[in-house]
Amino acid sequence: MSSKCPCGLSEPYERCCGRFHKGEGGAPTAEALMRSRYSAFSVGDSDYLLRTWHPVTRPGDAGADRRTRWTGLEVLETAKGGPFDTEGTVRFRAHYVERGRRGVLEEDSRFVRHDGGWVYVGPVQAT
Numbered sequence: 001m002s003s004k005c006p007c008g009l010s011e012p013y014e015r016c017c018g019r020f021h022k023g024e025g026g027a028p029t030a031e032a033l034m035r036s037r038y039s040a041f042s043v044g045d046s047d048y049l050l051r052t053w054h055p056v057t058r059p060g061d062a063g064a065d066r067r068t069r070w071t072g073l074e075v076l077e078t079a080k081g082g083p084f085d086t087e088g089t090v091r092f093r094a095h096y097v098e099r100g101r102r103g104v105l106e107e108d109s110r111f112v113r114h115d116g117g118w119v120y121v122g123p124v125q126a127t
Contacts, residue, residue, distance in 0.1 A: 006042035007035035008073045013043075021048045026118065030081025030088035030111035033118040035073065038094055042070040054112065054119045068098045076106075087112045089124055 005016035012018075017039035020027055027033035033052060040048040041064050049062035072095040081088020091108040108124040 005035075006039040006070060006073070008075075009035065013039070021045050026116075027052075028083050030085075030118055031075060031078050031090050033111055033120065034075070034090040034092060034109055037120060038070065038073045038092070040064065041068075041094075052117075052119055054114055054121045057120075057122045065098075068096050071095045071097055071102075077108075081111055081118075085113075088118075 003013055005011055005013040005018070007017050009016055017036040019025060020032075020036040021040060021043070027036050037049060037052060040046075040052075044064050044066050046062040046064040049064060050058060053059075053062070074093040074095075075090060076093060077089075077091040079089045081090060088111050089108055090111065092106070094105045094107075096103050096105065110121040110124050111118050112121055113119075
């Protein structure tokens with residue numbers, strides 16, 4: 001029996017974000033990419049995180065730490081980022097436990113199409 005995907009959707013991991021992690025197609029929207037990246041943090045898939053990070057902003061290390069347990073994702077807002085868009089933003093709240101302490105990461109993330117697929121650029125800078 002397959003387990004529910006960490007991204008919070010009802011599909012099993014293998015049919016939801018897991019297929020993107022395996023390279024079986026790309027995320028069709030910015031939100032789908034954001035969810036798959038959250039799932040990649042949850043399962044410790046640093047290679048996927050790096051592959052889906054824009055080359056201009058990509059760090060040397062994806063920062064997936066197995067000591068951090070990701071416990072829930074809330075998508076708060078999306079702007080653009082659809083199948084026919086070239087850019088989009090997704091505001092989310094990710095819950096985690098690290099060293100026995102609960103925490104929350106909230107970010108408004110920017111995504112663009114690069115080489116035919118969605119990639120994460122970084123947090124939207126406040127103006």
